[in-house]
Amino acid sequence: MQNVKVGLIPAPELPTEVAEKLLNTLPEQFNKFIDSSVSFEVALNIDPMTGAAENVEEILYKASDLKERKGWDYAICLTDLPIFTEGYVVAADVSVKHGVGQISIPAFGSMPIKRRLKKAIVQLFGELYFQSSSSEESTSGMAQGAIRPNRNQTAFRLLKKQFPISPVRRIEDDGDSEIDIRFIVVPRINGRSRILIGMAHANRPWGIMPSFKKVIALAFATGAFGLIFPTLWQLSNLFTNLRLITLTVIAITGMVVWIVLAHNLWEKPAYRNKRKLRNLYNNATLITLIAAVMMYYVMLFALFFIAVVIFIPPAFFKEMAFLNEPAGVIDYLRLSWLSTSISTIAGAIGAGLENEELVRNITYGYRQKRRYQEVQQYD
Known part of the structure; x- marks a missing residue:
């Protein structure tokens, strides 16, 4: 044969x-x-x-x-x-x-x-x-x-x-x-x-968060500290859904922009790189980080929801947040939502303190890392 x-x-x-x-x-x-x-x-x-x-x-x-x-x-x-x-x-x-x-x-x-x-x-x-x-x-x-x-x-x-x-x-x-x-x-x-989705997939955004354990810990600690005081409880009751959504968008966008700027992830013009490919890689980086930060956001949201349900009794929540009736699931979800958005902003600061090489390695796929090295070499 x-x-x-x-x-x-x-x-x-x-x-x-x-x-x-x-x-x-x-x-x-x-x-x-x-x-x-x-x-x-x-x-x-x-x-x-x-x-x-x-x-x-x-x-x-x-x-x-x-x-x-x-x-x-x-x-x-x-x-x-x-x-x-x-x-x-x-x-x-x-x-x-x-x-x-x-x-x-x-x-x-x-x-x-x-x-x-x-x-x-x-x-x-x-x-x-x-x-x-x-x-x-x-x-x-x-x-x-x-x-x-x-x-x-x-x-x-x-x-x-x-x-x-x-x-x-x-x-x-x-x-x-x-x-x-x-x-x-x-x-x-x-x-x-x-191809943009494919490039972001090649960067494996799901692999970023395990390397950001300290960032998640900082964000959760910040949010947990804020939950000690009734101000967040009251604001979660007063804020409209539109305001909460706006705060979420601001928090996620702020964290993405901060990571990009703090760790020099935006590819700048150089004589060796073509504008079309440069824009493509930059957009792929943004999509990668947005996906990763959204996963981070969902993880924090789940942690806060579990925490508030366990530690805040419904009757006490009603009294401190000036609710008309004992707190229900929706009230706990809104409080977790607000806490997550605020702690995400704190997490952005923590992400900016991470090692630049570490962040680049976990954000970029193999090709983008090689490309970054070449741009730096000829810059």
Whole structure:
């Protein structure tokens, strides 16, 4: 039985995590959907180049060189590089002449990333496998229901299914480009929204809060101290919902802005960075921090709600807050809401005191950290 070796080359961090989860399932998927007459062997090679290069061709050349050195027949890169062509977001590239494919993970948005990427990898490999002249002899042994070697159907069919809201268009390059086939997301606005969400997902905002234990402790201590006095109780009864919502927005916005300014997370113009990419990374940073601070806010809210329910009797709450009847769940929720907003502002000050390198490491994904280092080097 013929043995076909496929190299999977992910960038560090999120792409690597996804690749490691998919590694053992891909040979079976290739046999099922592509060719049952051969034995597929999938190898993993984590390469920082895939997560550091800003140029698509540079990544493809690197992957092609690695493919030759490792003795693979094909290679597929998983990169966190946002790729554009003529204003459109690129989901995947295929270089038939090099036997290399590339998938841009940010183009897939957020969850469920593993399942969607698995299908995309299978389809992209099908494009490579059937477009290469060396595989034409193997098509007679294709599995039932396998992808047919049709230039218009191979990767396009299932890749399209991974973008139900944003249609995918398959384009071919007959010029001198190293890229033979591209899959772009249309319309442009859908692709940009999806890639921003994908970049923020690559930054893993859920991983920020565990590193902010001291900030959460400071914020909770501040709010708990404020709850000793009846002023907050009375204000929670007097404030309208609109005022509470406004205070929440101010608190979250203030904390995000303070973290960005205090830790120099806003990428400034430099001769090496392009304005379009710079704005994209800055917006991704904002989305990452907003998501993280909202998680932080919900966590604090839950802590305060538990605290006030346990320690403040309903009758005493009624007396001190001048309520018309004993405090109910809504009253406790409003008090927790107000306490959370006020303590979030205090938490912002605590976040500003955290180590700058620590904050940058937990806020940025691998690519943004490399990009920041390069900007600082040439600034």
